[in-house]
Amino acid sequence: MEEVREYGKKSQPKIRYSQFDAEDIRKELLERYGMEMPVECRLFDYGMNDIYRIKTKKETYFLRISLAGLHTKKDYEEEMHILNILIQNGIKAAAPVKMRGMPGRQEDYVWELHAPEGIRYAMLFTEAPNSPSDDKESSACNLGSMLAGIHNISDREKFQVSRPPIDMCQLVEKPLSNIRPFLADREQDFSFLKESAEKLAGYIKGKLPETAPVYGFCHGDVHSGNVFFAGDKPTLFDFDCMGYGWRSYDICVYAWNETFLDENYIEGSVWKKYLEGYESVRPLSAEEKETIPAFAALRQLWLMGLHADVMDRNAGCCWYQDDYFDSQIKMFRLWLDRCSL
Secondary structure (H helix, E strand, C coil), X not given: XXXXXXXXXXXXXXXXXXXXXHHHHHHHHHHHHCCCXXXXXXXEEEXXXXXXXXXXXXXXXXXXXXXXXXXXXXXXXXXXXXXXXXXXXXXXXXXXXXXXXXXXXXXXXXXXXXXXXXXXXXXXXXXXXXXXXXXXXXXXXXXXXHHHHHHHHHHHHCCCXXXXXXXXXXXXXXXXXXXXXXXXXXXXHHHHHHHHHHHHHHHXXXXXXXXXXXXXXXXXXXXXXXXXXXECEEEECCCCCCEEEEHHHHHHHHHHHHCCCCCCHHHCHHHHHHHHHHHCCCCCCHHHHXXXXXXXXXXXXHHHHHHHHHHHHHHCCCCCCHHHHHHHHHHHXXXXXXXXX
């Protein structure tokens, strides 16, 4: 008789990523937030977080569940605190939703989920209104002034952030380390990226100090996927990439993202309005403006490194091939050529 393998008693493969059942998440929400029935909960998106969309009779919310091992509970509690302070100071952002008081529970905004791969953290947010105006210039101007407002408020409040800074380790060293195994057959491309990134890092460090207001708290990911507009008024969300860093980096991200659709975006009127909006609140030095293309090039390198990590976690490798690197390195070159090195 063939032996039956008893899986519960033998060594099992390590679980890297699991996904929670939407119905069980719905039950947790009913208990923790006291939502009125009916409540619909659906998996909305996944990546560096799993996102669930929650609909009640009157409201829509989004639940963000972190991947295991990315950040600590303290990191997320700091994020919720920062969001609340910014909102209290007039910044429009998707607001964290506080849990109702329950005996024996100390959580306010962040709660733990025990997955097979480790502890994950959940946070509920209000929906950002999304009915944009066709006036791209006015919208960009308002977003620029909002970002400058965030920078000014954070300098005044001196936010505590335990997450790693957005420094050259995050923008150069880690991305290069992540992508190196995937460019083993493209040594010339890897050498080009490494040498160029090191030059960019030296150029930036020679231009900018690590002191306020040039350096300080950054959202870290202000692009069109993380901001919705009601008319021309922006509402920001997803502070998951926040950290202390150079403000020119925070500013560059919007132009970097728009350039995927329009390579000449940085020369157009919408980008000029974005900068005008920012400078209406906090003027930029010549050096800060000069380093924007350099930061955009490093943002491109950061993205390639991030994708290497996501691919191993839950996205698969089918797309992380030569065609991917051809297009991404082309974009890196585009920004590099705009730098005065």
